[in-house]
Amino acid sequence: MEFNVVKETTYRVKSVWKTLQGEGLFAGRPAVFVRMVGCNLWSGYADTRERDAARTGANCPMWCDTDFTKEGSRAYTAAELAQEMRSVGGDVRFCVITGGEPLLHLKAELVEALHQAGFFIAIETNGTVSLQEACWNEEENRLEAPDWIVCSPKLPQEQLTLEYFDELKLVLPDYHPAKYSDFAQRQRLNEVQNNQLPLLWLQPEDGDRLHQATQMAINYALDNPEWRVSVQTHKILNVE
Ligand SMILES: C[S@@+](CC[C@H](N)C(=O)[O-])C[C@H]1O[C@@H](n2cnc3c(N)ncnc32)[C@H](O)[C@@H]1O
Ligand SMILES: Nc1nc2[nH]cc(C(=O)O)c2c(=O)[nH]1
Ligand code: SF4
Ligand SMILES: [Mg+2]
Numbered sequence: 001m002e003f004n005v006v007k008e009t010t011y012r013v014k015s016v017w018k019t020l021q022g023e024g025l026f027a028g029r030p031a032v033f034v035r036m037v038g039c040n041l042w043s044g045y046a047d048t049r050e051r052d053a054a055r056t057g058a059n060c061p062m063w064c065d066t067d068f069t070k071e072g073s074r075a076y077t078a079a080e081l082a083q084e085m086r087s088v089g090g091d092v093r094f095c096v097i098t099g100g101e102p103l104l105h106l107k108a109e110l111v112e113a114l115h116q117a118g119f120f121i122a123i124e125t126n127g128t129v130s131l132q133e134a135c136w137n138e139e140e141n142r143l144e145a146p147d148w149i150v151c152s153p154k155l156p157q158e159q160l161t162l163e164y165f166d167e168l169k170l171v172l173p174d175y176h177p178a179k180y181s182d183f184a185q186r187q188r189l190n191e192v193q194n195n196q197l198p199l200l201w202l203q204p205e206d207g208d209r210l211h212q213a214t215q216m217a218i219n220y221a222l223d224n225p226e227w228r229v230s231v232q233t234h235k236i237l238n239v240e
Helices: 046-056 078-089 108-116 210-223 233-237
Strands: 010-020 030-036 074-077 094-098 120-125 148-151 167-172 200-204 227-229
Touching: 010 078, 010 233, 030 078, 074 078, 078 108, 108 120, 167 210, 200 210, 210 227
Parallel strands: 030 094, 094 120, 120 148, 148 167, 167 200, 200 227
Antiparallel strands: 010 030, 010 074
């Protein structure tokens, strides 16, 4: 007898947890976070920082504050992940998909499952992956995209393929606004923002250079008031 086994797509997830969104417009808002494994700009292992920074040309491998390695991760189907997120989140229906680089994983199928489970979906991305390519719904011939896109670029703007975003977050001192002026135009006008105000953030790099980076961010915003300073509030509140 022949069996036609259709293998379901699974998603490699480091962790699912309930916390407060720490950064950007939704700072302070209860959220279910999903951290996907792996990134295209750094392997995630400390001994490869310099090598990976030289290879990718991004500085973030030198100071990324996140463990997105595969150790302790789990594979979920879209339905299993939606269920786990409902179970972890209780009444929370705001989720943030991050990583690592979440657009290496996210597909229309998962976006659909999370929407069906009632979630408003935000993502945090480095801008190197096209939404069109990641989240195209082949059957219905349309884009099945997350609802809210936060982009924190680490490569020169000419190399970024992300078509649009809702918030732009540059980590200082390595990523200067002057180098992202064309890319900043890809911010979309959206209903949440009542089609107004650009959301342009300067986020000081946490680590040895935090003090210097914070001063830079403050001074730049005071001189260029379309930019705002983003504080990583979860680190102050001491939540994950
Ligand atoms: C860990 S990244 C994951 C998502 C995606 N790979 C990206 O870079 O946007 C999540 C956010 O943390 C920021 N980030 C990482 N390390 C940081 C640090 N040491 N200080 C401040 N922000 C940091 C990133 O710029 C990004 O906005
Ligand atoms: N609480 C909390 N808020 C966050 N906002 C963006 C984060 C990320 O790592 O993508 C993050 C995070 O790691 N924790
Ligand atoms: S900041 Fe984002 S892009 Fe850079 S290494 Fe960390 S997860 Fe990857
Ligand atoms: Mg973080």
